[in-house]
Amino acid sequence: MVDVVVNHVGYAGAPETVDYSGLAKPFDGAHWFHPYCPIRNYDNQTEVEQCWLGDHHVSLPDINTRLPAVQSFFRHWISDLVANYSIDGLRIDTVKHVQKGFWKGFNDAAGVYCLGEALHGDQTLGSPKAPLLFPHELMRQYRYYALLRAFTPPDGDMGELVRMMWEVQARCRDTSLLGTFSENHDQPRFPHFTSDMALQLRLTPYTLVYQGQEQHFRGSSDPSNREPLWPTEYRTTTPLYQHISILNRLRRHAILSQPSPGIHARTRSIMLYADRTTLVVRKADLVAVYSNRGEGSGRRFVSRIAGVAAPGSTLVDVLRCGVEIVDAGGAFSLVVDSGLPKVSQKLQPPGFRVLTPTLRHAQAFYPAFRLQGSGICGY
Structure with missing residues (x-):
């Protein structure tokens, strides 16, 4: 599963100093981007879609995805990426910063499971009671917050997790599409909040696994939560690696051992x-x-x-x-x-x-x- 970004590119410098001619083609000109403005009001969707993320150290020039040429480029690009690397699914960054009309053509061109990330604690995003933000499903941050509050001492309360599960089942079109996580590259790793290995082992079966989680990385906020994996020499003897390996074997077997293939995943x-x-x-x-x-x-x-x-x-x-x-x-x-x-x-x-x-x-x-x-x- 690969993380992709279509909302912006990165530039090592302040927004006012961006040299567009040095960016990769085809986005090597200012006309491909929205004019610079910082996002000040995240409740203003127009501002969220057209203004820039980033800061004055690393700016993120915002691509104008309303342009037909941009939409055509990204459809061809994602189709080639998926085919060339045999990708099973996509985690798509900052989906709420791109207009909703962009996503159907992009997802159709990808032809694989797509999971959209939205840094938001509102459980109504993507629900039947709200406008559709993303064709498949959001990587809903409110589920992350519920998990964190349920498993973090000293005041962890499973009631939070139970309420979240009821809300998900009541609101979601298809719960088999959900992406649930306790760690990702936008949040501090779970062991940053507690060193209790029992809690880490108990939490892991509930979630997707972010690289390095099996090595018990403990980094705080970005960039400390993006530690490189290779210094660990990819150890396979750690408790979490063994734990996750067994769970993965069980899940695969559970899917394949049912009389009807896939019934476990869809239940x-x-x-x-x-x-x-x-x-x-x-x-x-x-x-x-x-x-x-x-x-x-x-x-x-x-x-x-x-x-x-x-x-x-x-x-x-x-x-x-x-x-x-x-x-x-x-x-x-x-x-x-x-x-x-x-x-x-x-x-x-x-x-x-x-x-x-x-x-x-x-x-x-x-x-x-x-x-x-x-x-x-x-x-």
């Missing part, structure tokens, strides 16, 4: 249980447990979570390779001890292995019969 999540510290969600056959209880948080018992699976089913916690037998009422119970989830291990088929203790900070349950042939937990 909406159902909340089974929620309180201030714990959220249990079922998506098709997958049951995920989220908690904002960090290390050293003491013992916590969550009693009889109903609706997890058919009575008598065997569920495997793929992050610990523990096994839970669903009771006659279709429910099971959870125990969290010092921030570590505890599940029963009543059965241990051949090949079972208990993963490293660091992976016990999160739980993801999947039916044992659907794990066959996955290579996960010996199945």
Whole structure:
């Protein structure tokens, strides 16, 4: 998935000093850009679309995307980019700074999943009750803020996340198109707010992963959150890398193991249980447990979570390779001890292995019969 920008170019200098002749063709003349003006009122959409971002150290000359020649250039450019590099999807920068009429032709030319970024906390953006801002979906910042408030100590409250989930399901045309993140290159990384590894591990299954997150980067605001990845030597032994790798394997298997391909990805999540510290969600056959209880948080018992699976089913916690037998009422119970989830291990088929203790900070349950042939937990 590639990040692309059509709203502006970059210039190392103040807006008044831009040398357009030094910019890449075809944008090597002032006539391709809006005249300089700073954005002072972000509630004025005309100003947002036609004035410039950036500052006096690095200015961002604003391309006039209303020009037919500009629109034609970008359609050809994005079509070639996607084809030449076999791109699966696009993360499109600053979509609300470009007029809405531009995006349909651009998305049609791209021909892949497009996710638009809008630095905005308003959940109505892109909803059925508001004008369509972007054809596919926004990378909605309000979901980021809800996640951050839910998982950041000392006042983390899952109620914020629950309310956000209800709003998303009530307002969104297609929740399978959503891009949910806890880190990106515009925000401080999650470990900047807390060093608690348990919370990082618990949060990760909910989100898309930004490069470097698997290495536990801790940078603050831009540019500190854009650390280069290569000095890490791309370590694959870190707790987060192992954690994310297993989750990715499970997600891929969940998509491929269903009788109808893609049903897992298209299925909406159902909340089974929620309180201030714990959220249990079922998506098709997958049951995920989220908690904002960090290390050293003491013992916590969550009693009889109903609706997890058919009575008598065997569920495997793929992050610990523990096994839970669903009771006659279709429910099971959870125990969290010092921030570590505890599940029963009543059965241990051949090949079972208990993963490293660091992976016990999160739980993801999947039916044992659907794990066959996955290579996960010996199945």
